[in-house]
Amino acid sequence: MSYVDGFVAAVPTANRQAFIEHARQAAMVFKEYGALKVVECWGDDVPEGEVTSFPMAVQRGPDETVVFSWLVWPSREVRNQAMPRLMEDARLSPEVHPMPFDGQRLIYGGFEMVVNE
Template identity: 65%
Template sequence: MPYIDGFIMAVPTANKQKFIDHANQGDSVFVEYGATRVLECWGDDVPKGEQTDFRRAVQAKDDETVVFSWIEWPDKETRDAGMQKAMKDPRLSPESNPMPFDGKRLIYGGFAPVVELGAKS
C-alpha cells in the first residue's frame, strides 16, 4: 500500500511563479529518493467554512492562496529512507531553494491509506 505525505500552506498570491519554481527545483529531489509522484495544487475553489476551513488552518491572509500538496511513496519504508535523505540534500536547503511562503504556517503529516478506489482502465 502506498504512503502519502500531505502538506497545506498559504502562499502569497503574488509569489505564484516563485512557488512553482521552488517546487520544480525541490520536488525532483523527492522523486530521486523514491517518491512515485508529487502534486502541487494551487487553490482554485477553497470555500470559507463556518467553523473550520483550509484558510483558517494555515492562517491565510487575504493576499494569500492556499496550496495543497502531496508526495506519494510506494510504502512507508521507502518514504522514511527517502525523506531522511531529502532533508539532508543541499538542494532543499533554505539557502539554495528558499521558501516563497511562511514555513511556520505549513501543515504537514504522513498518512497510511485505508481506502483506495480508482477507475478501471
C-alpha cells in the same frame, strides 16, 4: 499499499510562479529519493469556514492563496528512509532553495492509504 505525505500552506498570491518553480525543483529531488508522484495544487475554490477550513488552518492572509500538495511513496519505509537524506540534501536547504511562503504555517502529515480506486 502506498504511503502519502500531505501538505497545506498559504502562499502569497504574488509568489505563484515562484511557488511553481520551487515545487518543480523539489519534485525532482523527492523523486530521486523514491517518491512516486508529487502533486501541487493552487487553490481555486477554497471557501472560508465558520468553524474550520483550509484558510483558517493555515491562517491565510488576504493576499495569500491556499495550496494543497501531496507526495506518494511506495511505502512508509521508503519515505522514512528518504526523509533524513532529503533534510540533508543541499538542493532543498533554505539558503539554496528558499521557500516562497511561510513554512511555519505549513500543515503536514503522513497517511496510510486505505482506499485507492
